[in-house]
Structure formats: structure tokens, C-alpha cells
Amino acid sequence: MQDADFGETVVGVPRHPLFEPGLADADTVIHNRPAAPPRPAGPPRPVVATALPTTARAPARYRIRVGNQDPIILDAPVYIGRRPIPPRIPLEAPPHLVTVPSPLREVSGTHVEVIQQGSSIIVTDLKSTNATVVLVPGAIPLRLRQGESVVVTPGTVVDIGDGNRIEILPTQRLT
Numbered sequence: 001m002q003d004a005d006f007g008e009t010v011v012g013v014p015r016h017p018l019f020e021p022g023l024a025d026a027d028t029v030i031h032n033r034p035a036a037p038p039r040p041a042g043p044p045r046p047v048v049a050t051a052l053p054t055t056a057r058a059p060a061r062y063r064i065r066v067g068n069q070d071p072i073i074l075d076a077p078v079y080i081g082r083r084p085i086p087p088r089i090p091l092e093a094p095p096h097l098v099t100v101p102s103p104l105r106e107v108s109g110t111h112v113e114v115i116q117q118g119s120s121i122i123v124t125d126l127k128s129t130n131a132t133v134v135l136v137p138g139a140i141p142l143r144l145r146q147g148e149s150v151v152v153t154p155g156t157v158v159d160i161g162d163g164n165r166i167e168i169l170p171t172q173r174l175t
Helices: none
Strands: 010-011 028-034 060-066 076-080 096-099 112-117 119-123 132-135 142-146 148-153 157-161 165-173
Touching: 010 132, 028 119, 112 157, 112 165, 119 132, 119 142
Parallel strands: 076 096
Antiparallel strands: 010 028, 060 165, 076 112, 112 119, 119 148, 132 142, 132 157, 157 165
16 A cells, blocks of 8 residues: 555555455445645755766676687687688677688688677687688587588687687676
């Protein structure tokens, strides 16, 4: 039931004659309560700005290392290949394009995509000609089919051919 100050209509719970002797019927009882008196007019109350707790910090970002190159923070999709090109559909953030050598042409033009979505790292074979092999520590190597994706963890190594390996590194907090 509502407080009388709010002027609400209160609908009572149906009562039953077995539980309340002398009650003739079990209809719903409706009570109309008077509306609350208006507040006295006066100066407007000042608005006080208070700082809310800052629980939403910058997301922890994973990193990858391609060969001996410097680590790349996964703040945007990373496309790796002999001559990587971005997707035709524009992305929110421009992707990182990483070119790797492939003297035997085992690596496709745009071979693999590595992206962070939330707290997951996703590796996708971009219909490469010579496959992508995912090496999770302590597990059997997984050969991705063309277009197949897999969620990986730090410590995983992705082999794209011609000696090119991508290492998944731990998170780095952005400031």
C-alpha cells in the first residue's frame, strides 16, 4: 500500500470470509486516500553536484607481438598478412595493418585478424590459402579452417606460415 502523502489509490488484497469472520463477500476493497498537500513555495533548492564513484575505468587491453616487432595494443582490429588491407566496411577505429615477410608465399595477403571484444581475444583466419595454426600451451595445435574463429588466451602463439608467429601477450591497463 502507498503512503497517504502521495495521494495514490490503494487496492487492497481480496479478503475471504473463511479467514475473516463476518465478511460477507470476497470483493476487492478500494480505498481512496487524499492527495498530499502542495509543498510551500520558496526559493529553489540548490543543485549539488556530487562525484559518482569511478568504476568505469579504461578497459584492460591485451597486446600481441608479431615476430620480433614491438607489441601492438589491441585497441582496434589487427590485420596481418603479406599486404594486409582493411575490410571494405568501415570500422569505428582504423585497424592496425601489419605486414610480414613471406618469401615462400605461405602467408596470404590479409591472412588473419586479431581483435579484442570485451575481455576476449578472437583470432580469425581470413580465408587464407595455407591455414592458420593456433598453439595453446599444453594443448594439441589447432588448425583453423578458412574463415574460422577461435577465442584465445595470453600465452597462445598463432603460426601463419613462413616462420611468422603471433604471440598473445597479457593485458595492459590504458591510462
